[in-house]
Amino acid sequence: MTTQVTNQITTHIATLETLLQQWRPSFGQDYLAYRNHVYRIINHCIVYAEKNDIALSHDTLEIIAIAAAFHDIGIWLDNTFDYLQPSAQRANNYLVREGKADWVETVTSMINEHHKVTAFSSDKKDLVEMFRQADWIDVSMGMLSFQTPRANIRKIRKIFPYEGFHKRLIQLTLVHSLKAPLNPLPMFKW
Structure with a gap:
């Protein structure tokens, strides 16, 4: 995995780009x-790791990148707003094909728990909770910061602007709400 870092922000991960x-x-x-x-x-995961004195090995960064790539992909590849299971399944298939089946459990947990409203607790707490908080920081546009310095959030956003991501999430939520008014946010977990 080739990784490029600019001003302490990871800007290119070859596996992810592919x-x-x-x-x-x-x-x-x-x-x-x-x-x-x-x-x-x-990048929010990297900040979390630094803040909590967690060493990120090459493999750990690749696990994060793969989970991040696949975490919402079911929206686009499976045309569903109930996307956790399809996204996790696609990640699992990819990992098995790539000879990384030993990462399946961790990546699956990262994907399945990333919309958990409360903190995640298990033996894989660090990676799963790190990923959960990173996604919440981004989805909330930094309103939830989990004690991440606002300067870090702004610095990451400056290099990777929103580009209409949140507007698109609102559109998708509204469309799904009309189809399933009793379950407008099927990906949320308590």
């Missing part, structure tokens, strides 16, 4: 919005 390019036709106009969302999550 995956995103494969899916680019399915994203349509949402490509840049999703790409930037994924990189913001990765």
Whole structure:
């Protein structure tokens, strides 16, 4: 995995770029919005690790990148707003194909728990909770910071702007709410 860092912000991960390019036709106009969302999550994970004295090995960074790439992908590749299971399944299939089946459990937990409203607790707490907080920081546009310095959030957002990501989430939520008014946010967990 080739990684490029600019001003302490990770700006290019080869594995991630390969995956995103494969899916680019399915994203349509949402490509840049999703790409930037994924990189913001990765960088928020890095900040979390630094803040909590967690060493990120090459493999751990790749696990985060793969989970980030796949975490919402079911929206676009499976055309569903109930996307956790399809996204996790696609990640699992990819990991098995790539000879990284030993990462399946961790990546699956990261994807399945990233919209958990309360803190995640288990033996895999660090990675799953790190990923959960990173996604919440981004989805909330920094309103939830989990004690991440606002300067870090702004610095990451400056390099990877929103590009309409949140507007698109609102559109998707409204469309899904009309179809399933009793379950408007099927991905949320308590």
